[in-house]
Amino acid sequence: VTSENKTKNLAVIAGDGIGPEVVAEGIKVLQAVAPGAFELTDYDLGAERWKRTGEVLPDSVLDELRQSDGILFGAVGAAPGDKTMPSGILERGLILKIRFAFDHYVNLRPSRLFPGIPTPLADSVIAGKEIDFVVVREGTEGLYVGNGGVVRAGTPAEIATEVSINTAYGVERVVRDAFARASRRRNKITLVHKHNVLVNAGGLWRRIFESVAREYPDVATDYLHVDAATIFLATDPARFDVIVTDNLFGDIITDLAGAVTGGIGLAASGNINPEGRYPSMFEPVHGSAPDIAGKAIADPTATILSVSLLLDHLGLADESARIEKAVLADIAHRSAGTSRSTSEIGDAIASAL
Amino acid sequence: VTSENKTKNLAVIAGDGIGPEVVAEGIKVLQAVAPGAFELTDYDLGAERWKRTGEVLPDSVLDELRQSDGILFGAVGAAPGDKTMPSGILERGLILKIRFAFDHYVNLRPSRLFPGIPTPLADSVIAGKEIDFVVVREGTEGLYVGNGGVVRAGTPAEIATEVSINTAYGVERVVRDAFARASRRRNKITLVHKHNVLVNAGGLWRRIFESVAREYPDVATDYLHVDAATIFLATDPARFDVIVTDNLFGDIITDLAGAVTGGIGLAASGNINPEGRYPSMFEPVHGSAPDIAGKAIADPTATILSVSLLLDHLGLADESARIEKAVLADIAHRSAGTSRSTSEIGDAIASAL
Ligand SMILES: CC(C)[C@H](C(=O)O)[C@@H](O)C(=O)O
Ligand SMILES: CC(C)[C@H](C(=O)O)[C@@H](O)C(=O)O
Numbered sequence: 001v002t003s004e005n006k007t008k009n010l011a012v013i014a015g016d017g018i019g020p021e022v023v024a025e026g027i028k029v030l031q032a033v034a035p036g037a038f039e040l041t042d043y044d045l046g047a048e049r050w051k052r053t054g055e056v057l058p059d060s061v062l063d064e065l066r067q068s069d070g071i072l073f074g075a076v077g078a079a080p081g082d083k084t085m086p087s088g089i090l091e092r093g094l095i096l097k098i099r100f101a102f103d104h105y106v107n108l109r110p111s112r113l114f115p116g117i118p119t120p121l122a123d124s125v126i127a128g129k130e131i132d133f134v135v136v137r138e139g140t141e142g143l144y145v146g147n148g149g150v151v152r153a154g155t156p157a158e159i160a161t162e163v164s165i166n167t168a169y170g171v172e173r174v175v176r177d178a179f180a181r182a183s184r185r186r187n188k189i190t191l192v193h194k195h196n197v198l199v200n201a202g203g204l205w206r207r208i209f210e211s212v213a214r215e216y217p218d219v220a221t222d223y224l225h226v227d228a229a230t231i232f233l234a235t236d237p238a239r240f241d242v243i244v245t246d247n248l249f250g251d252i253i254t255d256l257a258g259a260v261t262g263g264i265g266l267a268a269s270g271n272i273n274p275e276g277r278y279p280s281m282f283e284p285v286h287g288s289a290p291d292i293a294g295k296a297i298a299d300p301t302a303t304i305l306s307v308s309l310l311l312d313h314l315g316l317a318d319e320s321a322r323i324e325k326a327v328l329a330d331i332a333h334r335s336a337g338t339s340r341s342t343s344e345i346g347d348a349i350a351s352a353l
Numbered sequence: 354v355t356s357e358n359k360t361k362n363l364a365v366i367a368g369d370g371i372g373p374e375v376v377a378e379g380i381k382v383l384q385a386v387a388p389g390a391f392e393l394t395d396y397d398l399g400a401e402r403w404k405r406t407g408e409v410l411p412d413s414v415l416d417e418l419r420q421s422d423g424i425l426f427g428a429v430g431a432a433p434g435d436k437t438m439p440s441g442i443l444e445r446g447l448i449l450k451i452r453f454a455f456d457h458y459v460n461l462r463p464s465r466l467f468p469g470i471p472t473p474l475a476d477s478v479i480a481g482k483e484i485d486f487v488v489v490r491e492g493t494e495g496l497y498v499g500n501g502g503v504v505r506a507g508t509p510a511e512i513a514t515e516v517s518i519n520t521a522y523g524v525e526r527v528v529r530d531a532f533a534r535a536s537r538r539r540n541k542i543t544l545v546h547k548h549n550v551l552v553n554a555g556g557l558w559r560r561i562f563e564s565v566a567r568e569y570p571d572v573a574t575d576y577l578h579v580d581a582a583t584i585f586l587a588t589d590p591a592r593f594d595v596i597v598t599d600n601l602f603g604d605i606i607t608d609l610a611g612a613v614t615g616g617i618g619l620a621a622s623g624n625i626n627p628e629g630r631y632p633s634m635f636e637p638v639h640g641s642a643p644d645i646a647g648k649a650i651a652d653p654t655a656t657i658l659s660v661s662l663l664l665d666h667l668g669l670a671d672e673s674a675r676i677e678k679a680v681l682a683d684i685a686h687r688s689a690g691t692s693r694s695t696s697e698i699g700d701a702i703a704s705a706l
Pocket of ligand 1: 091
């Protein structure tokens, strides 16, 4: 019995809005590809729970999550007009709390333009090109640390600060992870930052990037300011293989990357603690989309691809690849233009396995 | 004799790379549309000057610039591979120094998809749509203040910080400017921030935005997180009229906005001190592009449109509009696909005036 054959504990945080709808399909596919391999525990967290109980993420729940082998996360968030829910409560109290508590320093976001998928980019940009890159976004530092404050709030003399904290420790480990990925892919890596303005943080990123690069003579390196990176994502996304960047820049460019490669309905992500000291968390990049919740029209593909990333992380590489293949085949059919419900898409992918 | 008829002093900072090439055409057009209206003073600043003299922007030059009625800026920067020039020297010592010294709190960046201009976006995104919006980027606060530092530089224990400073004073004045613009345009304004993560700065921006909005009941308001904003810039740019945002988000989304509306060869900008206490500075959004410098192939259109913004700011609204019209007419011809030199484009626009 290898460790891969032991039943694994998967914590499931379906969340709000379309979260539960897409997560149901992710689990359907998981159980089709690896029947009996996972024991699931549902956690009721998100806007609904907060409204009912005032709780975001009790310590006892965090302790339970810590015992799991992995976390599948849907999406959380109240409706946009809902003013009862202060901004940031769920983001900082739940998603970011888990990313930081479980040291998810590799926020992995693959982008691939699958054949047949509509994209907002012109044919001239994509024709004959293979668009297949991955953003390695740092997940535990930068402007996401929650450092900063407000003085004289609500007065004409208010001052609000946000502090971006970057350490050699934090930057080096994620840069190393990104170089290792590049060397397993097409040997090309691009650092995205803004070191001409953010000279302190940018200098640190740059020096570490250049020093790790010397250990990977076969990996071609490139640098782009974040503003220029958005231009290339729109005009020549095929130029990228691995992008490594900080937390906020990674947040911004991966939404754009998702948009140009067929929409965030397809964008999967992993919040990874590579050493496995803590459980990693896998989630679609999209949000809870309250406007389409309950209509059974949400695309579960991003969640299903997140399950594929989860399996790969847990050493079930075959199962992971099989899901990806099934998704690819399913997507190829979509070009026909028929529109299916959330569960029809999940069924189709699960039954192809 | 109205004040518009007095000769105005224009400071010209052509800079490096393609800077002098495109600025020459901007001045050609300026002199064609308003002969004798401007007295020009050239300032030799940029990478070349720094290499020769070690000087970036001597105080005496800043004092002279302060006496001008306006500044036309080309682009500065050494070649990308040039390691003799530390990152940030010119950006922080020259461009940002001027923006901050002259209180350019409105960084105005119009984006318009002119008919006939190629765009990386698919027909499905742009067909039948009018894409015409303006980003009002705050220019004197946020992460651009140069606050932060490095501890234990170059060691494995290095810590680098960047502090974003935001004040009610600074946010309110730029938000007011943006609302006033929206009320003169299509009455729609979008705040772009990331208040679910940057709760301090985001809260300040949001409260001020909502309070100024109450004074403009006819202006429809919208809010987007910066990551979502990049998605819409790629998938539905026609939805925007005025966008108001902070310094860094504005930097990022205006490059993307330029890319989707025909490339930053067309993107003009104004660094404006609306009260006229200090001279305002007008510049193309693009950089010095050393790779194409000296080949006479740089597109001077962004600089020529920046001259149009300059004239408008100085009260020469007719002349400003005439340049815009001439550029539009010229662009309409470009669809023919003939490629012209930098000066041929300048000549064509100047002679159409
Ligand atoms: C919801 C929010 C905290 C989150 C982020 O900013 O990281 C989201 O935008 C993402 O990209 O996962
Ligand atoms: C050169 C740099 C300092 C500048 C900025 O970041 O503002 C540029 O990117 C711009 O957009 O004008």
